[in-house]
Amino acid sequence: MTSHVRDAPHADHPDTATTAGAKAHARAQHGRTADVMRHVPASSSPTAPDGVPAEGLVWSETVAAGGYTTAVLARGTRIRFTDLDGDACAHVLIHRADGPHERLNVADTVKVPWQAYLGVGHPLLSGFGRVLATVVADTSGHHDALAGTTTRAGNAARYGAGAPESPSPAGRELLLLAALKNGLGPRDLPPSPSFFKGVRVASDGTLQWQGSAGAGAHVDLLLHVDAIVSLANTAHPLDPRPEFTCSALRMHAWPAGDDLDLLAAGDLVGPLRPEHRQAVANTDADLIARGVL
Amino acid sequence: MNAPTAATDTALIPGVVVLDEQVGARAAWSAVVAAGDVLTIVDLAGNQAVDCLLYSAADTAVRYSASETIARQGGIVLTTGSVLRADTGAALSTVVGDEVGVHDTLGGACSKESNTLRYGQHTRAQHGCMENFLLEGSRYGLGAKDLASNINWFMNVPVDPDGALGIVDGLSAPGKRVALRAEVDVLVLVSNCPQVNNPCNAFDPTPVRMIVTRPGEAA
Numbered sequence: 123m124t125s126h127v128r129d130a131p132h133a134d135h136p137d138t139a140t141t142a143g144a145k146a147h148a149r150a151q152h153g154r155t156a157d158v159m160r161h162v163p164a165s166s167s168p169t170a171p172d173g174v175p176a177e178g179l180v181w182s183e184t185v186a187a188g189g190y191t192t193a194v195l196a197r198g199t200r201i202r203f204t205d206l207d208g209d210a211c212a213h214v215l216i217h218r219a220d221g222p223h224e225r226l227n228v229a230d231t232v233k234v235p236w237q238a239y240l241g242v243g244h245p246l247l248s249g250f251g252r253v254l255a256t257v258v259a260d261t262s263g264h265h266d267a268l269a270g271t272t273t274r275a276g277n278a279a280r281y282g283a284g285a286p287e288s289p290s291p292a293g294r295e296l297l298l299l300a301a302l303k304n305g306l307g308p309r310d311l312p313p314s315p316s317f318f319k320g321v322r323v324a325s326d327g328t329l330q331w332q333g334s335a336g337a338g339a340h341v342d343l344l345l346h347v348d349a350i351v352s353l354a355n356t357a358h359p360l361d362p363r364p365e366f367t368c369s370a371l372r373m374h375a376w377p378a379g380d381d382l383d384l385l386a387a388g389d390l391v392g393p394l395r396p397e398h399r400q401a402v403a404n405t406d407a408d409l410i411a412r413g414v415l
Numbered sequence: 416m417n418a419p420t421a422a423t424d425t426a427l428i429p430g431v432v433v434l435d436e437q438v439g440a441r442a443a444w445s446a447v448v449a450a451g452d453v454l455t456i457v458d459l460a461g462n463q464a465v466d467c468l469l470y471s472a473a474d475t476a477v478r479y480s481a482s483e484t485i486a487r488q489g490g491i492v493l494t495t496g497s498v499l500r501a502d503t504g505a506a507l508s509t510v511v512g513d514e515v516g517v518h519d520t521l522g523g524a525c526s527k528e529s530n531t532l533r534y535g536q537h538t539r540a541q542h543g544c545m546e547n548f549l550l551e552g553s554r555y556g557l558g559a560k561d562l563a564s565n566i567n568w569f570m571n572v573p574v575d576p577d578g579a580l581g582i583v584d585g586l587s588a589p590g591k592r593v594a595l596r597a598e599v600d601v602l603v604l605v606s607n608c609p610q611v612n613n614p615c616n617a618f619d620p621t622p623v624r625m626i627v628t629r630p631g632e633a634a
Contacts, residue, residue, distance in 0.1 A: 218624035223559040229481070229523020231582060234532045238521070239578030249545070249562070251528025268491065268521065269484020273504040294502060311502065313482035314564040323574040327517075329485070359486040400532045 158186040158370055171202055171340075171374055181375035187368035188289070190296035194219055194305055197409070198379035201255075201343045201351065203371060204263065205318040208337035210371035211358045212317040213271040215300070216246060216254045219348040222306055224248045228267050228313050236396045239295040240265040240315060243391040245398045246343070252399035252408060253338060254374045255343040258350040258381065258391055262339035264320030264332050270313045271297065272359045281366045290366035293354040300352035317341045318371075319358040331360050344381050344390075346405050422626045427512035427594035428453040430628035440620040441609035443547035445554070447472045448597040451483040453511060453628050454596045458569045460621035462585035464608040466524050466544045468552075469499055469507045472600035475557060477501045481520045481564035491574065493518040493566065501594065502563075507601050515587045519567035521567035521574075522582055524548060525610045534612045547606030555602060566609075568593050570615050571619065584614045 137143035160183040161167040164414025167182035176182075180199065185191050187209070195201065203212045218224040227249035232238045234247055242260045245253040271293030279286030284292035287297060294311065301310045318339060345351075355371040384390040386402055394402065409415040422435040433452065437459075438444040441600040447455050471477035480502035485491055487500055490522055494516050499508040510518075526545035530538040548562050574580040609620050 141434065171591070189452070225560075227523065227564070228530050229521060229564040230532075231574075233522050233530055233582075236581050237578050238574050238580045247529075247532075249523075249526065249528070249559075251531050268482065269486040270480065270502075275504040308476045309560045313480060313502075322578075323491055325576070326490070327574075328490040360489075370459075397532045402534075404528070404531060 133213065158184045158189065160191070161413050167374070169372060169374070171204070174374065174376055176411065178376045179374055180377065181373060183373045183374060185371045186355065187370055188291040188356050190300050190352070190354045191351060191373060192300035193335045193375065194304070194348070194350050195375055196377070197345055197347050198377055198382055199345045199375050200258070200378035200381060201345070201373065201375045202340050203317055203353070203373055204338070204340040205334070206337065206372055207369035208334050209367055209369035210355055211319045211368060212371055213297060213314045213354040213356065215297055215311065215314050215352045217304070217306065217310065217350040219246065219350050222304070222310060222350060224252070225310065225312060226254055226314070228315055231315070232267050235395060235403070238267065240267055240317070243394070243398070245401050247401060251401065252405040253398065254349055255345050256385060256398070257341065258344045258385065259340065259342035262318055262335040262341060263304035264335045265315065265317045266319060266321035266358065267315040268323070269321055269329060269358070269360050271316065271354060272356060276359065291356050296356060297344055297352055300354070304350050316358055319361065321360060329360060331362055344378065345384060346382065346402065347409070353395050389392070423456065425592070425624070426453070426626045426628040427455045427592045428596070428628055428630055430630035432626060433629050434625065434627035436608045436625050437494040438605060438623050438625060440607060440622050441542055442607050443551035444605040444607065444625060445551045446603055446625070448601050448603055448627055450597050451629070452597050453594050453596045453630060454603060455512070455592050455626045455628065456568055456585045457624035457626065458591045459589065459624055461589040461591065462569060462587045462614070462617040463621045463623055464570040464610070464615040465623055466548070466606040466608050467566040467568055467634045468548060468562065468604040469601040470604070471501065471505070471507065472602045475555065475561065476603060477503055477505060478561065479566065481566070485520055487489060491520050493520055495574070508597050510593065512592065514591040515569060515593065516563060517571055517586055518593065519572040520564070521569040521580065522567050522570060522572045523564050524562070524606065525608065530612065538612060541611065542609040544606035544608055544610070546602055551604050567615070582613045582615045585617065596604040604623060
């Protein structure tokens with residue numbers, strides 16, 4: 123076992139023996155960049171998607187493999203998740219910002235639209251007859267709304283560890299951290315869908331692993347309500363590879379209120395199906411009643 | 416409906432009968448089933464969806480997870496041998512007997528609110544499973560955030576190759592049973608589904624029977 127006893131200052135930090143030295147050392151780090159980081163302000167992002175000016179971004183972050191993030195975003199925000207290197211897996215939860223007991227409900231999300239597979243035009247529904255977000259772009263087609271995310275115990279058994287600080291963080295631990303950062307807790311974590319790793323159901327009901335669509339794919343969500351969006355980027359529970367495998371994921375967001383009008387008019391992703399139209403109507407009626415619309 | 420038979424004869428797993436109750440059509444029900452005890456659910460009239468949520472009685476933050484159950488068994492169908500898991504991965508119950516072969520993990524609960532999406536605004540006034548779950552759960556201090564995707568015993572939800580899924584005619588029949596053994600002390604919340612707009616209850620909600628037996632003790 124390696125000794126953790128230190129007997130001398132680290133060679134890179136020669137001057138941190140005093141408060142002044144420690145402060146100078148800390149401040150000297152400002153302005154550095156990393157491959158995985160959030161760009162603040164988002165308008166300073168060097169990673170703006172094609173066709174989206176950086177000045178218009180309200181969120182720009184590259185989430186590490188095994189990392190998480192959470193953002194409170196306004197109605198009309200368009201969110202883009204990009205699988206940079208082909209092995210991202212975005213486990214996503216959405217809670218309504220002004221009443222987080224209303225949250226993404228995967229059962230209603232597959233049952234109400236009569237469709238188990240997520241894709242363009244799919245409404246992400248709450249359990250209260252409203253739509254939290256709509257999938258408005260998808261170049262992957264490899265997603266899953268059935269198998270959920272990974273657990274600490276499951277990853278410990280599978281990879282030897284599942285803690286957030288481990289090399290193989292469990293999705294539920296990461297989503298729990300995201301929830302806790304918003305004043306929520308374990309009871310606020312329902313089953314979550316995931317993007318960029320496909321699962322299909324065979325005729326006998328067994329699950330079939332479809333894997334990734336490859337590097338560079340993206341999915342866009344359009345928010346219908348102010349929402350807490352939480353994302354864990356970690357290996358899918360059905361990923362058959364023996365080694366924990368995950369790669370960085372990029373998240374951008376920008377205001378796109380006009381897209382809500384285009385969506386409702388059938389001009390963004392084509393005509394909405396009847397259940398989706400009713401969900402938009404219920405959501406808009408709720409916001410009108412609150413004086414928000 | 417046939418005259419009631421003795422609970423000892425109707426339980427799928429023999430043992431001392433510790434509970435025998437009928438749940439009225441459209442009603443809620445709950446019980447704590449002790450570790451090792453077996454709950455037999457009897458579909459008295461046939462094709463009656465029984466919406467069901469499970470919690471660790473010792474800590475209701477540990478609750479049934481459809482996704483964890485599906486992922487760990489590698490399939491969406493519940494039948495004999497299926498382990499019903501919490502979102503921590505812990506086993507809450509195991510299906511130890513099943514006379515139907517297919518029970519649903521995907522469809523969740525009906526509600527006044529989702530009825531408006533599926534069938535129109537005129538159905539909002541109808542009773543729904545979410546009402547039953549909320550009210551029955553509130554007796555144990557549970558609320559809206561404690562409800563997650565539930566099991567639907569006796570409900571048939573196939574997924575087509577193109578992903579189309581839906582609640583279709585059931586495969587159950589009068590008197591068919593399913594039995595689950597509690598692996599820890601389990602709080603069982605049930606909504607005897609009141610839905611009348613789809614075939615999950617053959618368009619006619621009916622009562623079901625709940626029998627808890629304690630195997631291994633002389634009857």
